Amino acid sequence: MRTARAFTALAGLLVTVPIASCGVFDSGPSAKDAATAYVRAFAAGDNAAAAQRTDAPETARKALDRTRKNLSPEKVDASVTDVSSDESGGSAEADFDVSWNFGSERTWEYAGKLNLRQQDGTWKVHWQPSAVHPDLGARQTLHYEEDPATPAPVLGRDGTRLMGPERLVRVTLIPGQADDLSNVAGSLAEGLRPVAPGVTEQGIVSGAEKTEDDQAYTVVTLRWADYQRVKPEIYELPGVRFPERTELAATEQDYASQVLPAVAEAKKKRLNGSAGWRVFTSDASGAEVRTLHQVKPKPTEALSTTLSDKVQRAAEEAIDPVEKPGMIVAMRPSNGDVLAVAQNSAADGKGALALTGQYPPGSTFKMSTGLAALERGDVGIDTEVECPAEKTFNGKTLPNSHHFDLGSVPLRKAFAESCNTTFAQLAADMPADALPEAAEQLGIGADFAVPGLTTITGDVPAGDGEVDRAVNGIGQGKVLASPFGMALASASVANGEMPVPGLVEGDETEVNKGPSDKPSGKALEQLREMMREVVRSGTATELSGTGEVAGKTGTAQFGDGSRAHGWFTGYRGDMSFAVLLTDSGSSERAVSVTRDFLERAE
Numbered sequence: 111m112r113t114a115r116a117f118t119a120l121a122g123l124l125v126t127v128p129i130a131s132c133g134v135f136d137s138g139p140s141a142k143d144a145a146t147a148y149v150r151a152f153a154a155g156d157n158a159a160a161a162q163r164t165d166a167p168e169t170a171r172k173a174l175d176r177t178r179k180n181l182s183p184e185k186v187d188a189s190v191t192d193v194s195s196d197e198s199g200g201s202a203e204a205d206f207d208v209s210w211n212f213g214s215e216r217t218w219e220y221a222g223k224l225n226l227r228q229q230d231g232t233w234k235v236h237w238q239p240s241a242v243h244p245d246l247g248a249r250q251t252l253h254y255e256e257d258p259a260t261p262a263p264v265l266g267r268d269g270t271r272l273m274g275p276e277r278l279v280r281v282t283l284i285p286g287q288a289d290d291l292s293n294v295a296g297s298l299a300e301g302l303r304p305v306a307p308g309v310t311e312q313g314i315v316s317g318a319e320k321t322e323d324d325q326a327y328t329v330v331t332l333r334w335a336d337y338q339r340v341k342p343e344i345y346e347l348p349g350v351r352f353p354e355r356t357e358l359a360a361t362e363q364d365y366a367s368q369v370l371p372a373v374a375e376a377k378k379k380r381l382n383g384s385a386g387w388r389v390f391t392s393d394a395s396g397a398e399v400r401t402l403h404q405v406k407p408k409p410t411e412a413l414s415t416t417l418s419d420k421v422q423r424a425a426e427e428a429i430d431p432v433e434k435p436g437m438i439v440a441m442r443p444s445n446g447d448v449l450a451v452a453q454n455s456a457a458d459g460k461g462a463l464a465l466t467g468q469y470p471p472g473s474t475f476k477m478s479t480g481l482a483a484l485e486r487g488d489v490g491i492d493t494e495v496e497c498p499a500e501k502t503f504n505g506k507t508l509p510n511s512h513h514f515d516l517g518s519v520p521l522r523k524a525f526a527e528s529c530n531t532t533f534a535q536l537a538a539d540m541p542a543d544a545l546p547e548a549a550e551q552l553g554i555g556a557d558f559a560v561p562g563l564t565t566i567t568g569d570v571p572a573g574d575g576e577v578d579r580a581v582n583g584i585g586q587g588k589v590l591a592s593p594f595g596m597a598l599a600s601a602s603v604a605n606g607e608m609p610v611p612g613l614v615e616g617d618e619t620e621v622n623k624g625p626s627d628k629p630s631g632k633a634l635e636q637l638r639e640m641m642r643e644v645v646r647s648g649t650a651t652e653l654s655g656t657g658e659v660a661g662k663t664g665t666a667q668f669g670d671g672s673r674a675h676g677w678f679t680g681y682r683g684d685m686s687f688a689v690l691l692t693d694s695g696s697s698e699r700a701v702s703v704t705r706d707f708l709e710r711a712e
Contacts, residue, residue, distance in 0.1 A: 201228075469591065
């Protein structure tokens with residue numbers, strides 16, 4: 111669909127035209143001088159001066175003003191190339207060249223002729239539309255129009271089309287044209303309900319009241335099929351307009367809603383290709399007459415991403431039924447490819463929580479605490495550790511969930527059952543920088559510039575004292591992480607070192623901050639075994655039928671401690687993932703959602 115291009119009118123430099131090449135003429139300026147003065151003023155955008163060089167100044171000025179406004183060039187160059195007179199000397203003809211520059215290397219050049227006549231002893235350009243362009247007829251106007259290239263599609267890793275050109279309709283409301291704003295807004299909201307249930311009368315009124323009376327407030331953008339569905343109910347409403355455009359849109363409503371729009375925006379120039387353009391004439395009624403110059407648009411190639419359509423759909427289908435904000439991130443441990451980023455509608459309303467949201471990770475952070483302890487060599491997975499129901503650190507008592515007491519058990523058992531008291535003690539006994547270093551080795555606290563994505567992995571500050579270290583060691587206190595960060599942590603465990611995440615094929619991610627070294631093979635081998643034990647006999651046995659899954663549950667308290675988020679993070683084969691259900695009370699529902707996700711992703 112072609113769309114008219116609006117430009118800022120050129121404020122051209124005035125050109126001082128000499129009356130004659132050698133001072134003052136005895137008989138006045140020549141026909142060439144008159145033609146040159148007209149052409150130079152015309153090129154400079156001084157329409158009033160150019161019009162005064164014609165025999166119909168007012169008519170010429172209005173025509174030149176319309177031309178300049180419609181074409182809105184960045185620059186115009188023009189020159190007289192030849193002048194010839196008839197034998198009587200009462201008329202002359204001048205040849206001229208014009209070059210219109212519209213910016214972005216868009217230039218329109220042509221040659222024309224001016225007829226000149228003597229008027230009261232002075233040479234004047236005989237005004238006619240051809241004094242602008244030789245093919246411009248009476249009562250016709252010139253126009254410039256862009257012709258956008260059809261946007262290139264966005265593909266998934268297997269070639270599946272995730273985004274493609276879509277005919278979209280903006281439903282807009284011009285407040286000054288709505289005789290009764292509240293009534294129109296109510297009727298519009300009701301008419302849109304089948305395809306846009308989130309649009310309300312109150313929202314429309316609020317948006318319209320903040321918009322100038324003669325400006326358009328965009329109520330919602332609809333796909334063509336959805337617009338056709340509700341058109342009979344909304345088309346005749348006063349002040350409501352429906353401009354169309356072709357843009358990239360996901361193949362399905364809300365599909366990969368926190369990734370694909372960001373990719374399309376970040377890669378807009380590449381995806382949109384090179385727009386074409388043309389200059390054409392129209393008659394007094396506005397009907398197009400003739401195309402004078404045209405450059406065809408140049409489309410570009412499809413853009414491939416690392417997203418897996420199968421994994422993305424599995425994640426969305428698993429998370430959509432959750433009432434409160436929930437999200438899933440999946441990636442490929444072997445190379446960091448982002449496979450899926452899914453959020454339910456409750457989360458979408460709050461932004462890209464899956465990628466940048468900062469939450470206490472709860473017991474999922476015991477992956478980092480366990481890694482730090484194993485790297486120090488103080489314990490191994492079969493070392494007997496104490497797991498009392500609660501433990502006090504310098505006056506701060508930390509309990510196990512439901513106050514379970516395991517007594518003395520191997521470290522692998524304490525990890526599998528998520529024993530807070532064990533891992534709080536391990537963290538309290540470590541140096542202040544041990545937890546941040548282990549977390550960073552897994553990617554928590556790393557910082558990336560991922561083409562097409564904005565991400566925040568998390569933050570793990572050094573504990574100032576025993577209490578801080580103990581609380582941080584169980585993923586509470588000042589420790590924060592995003593689902594993206596926890597998916598990266600699990601990917602690092604599976605891969606043996608932190609992979610660099612990526613989304614757009616062929617684009618490299620810049621690592622602004624990353625680990626200085628990787629975990630030892632011995633520590634990782636033991637950590638993987640402990641994460642596997644979580645599924646075999648610990649807090650996530652519900653996943654035992656979904657393959658060789660290794661992971662960690664997490665219940666993360668927030669606020670006054672009476673409420674908690676539920677987490678599960680882990681990996682299966684060459685896919686790591688993190689599931690977060692906010693304000694779910696425990697990790698149990700997160701494990702169930704993980705099971706649904708893994709079963710669909712098989």
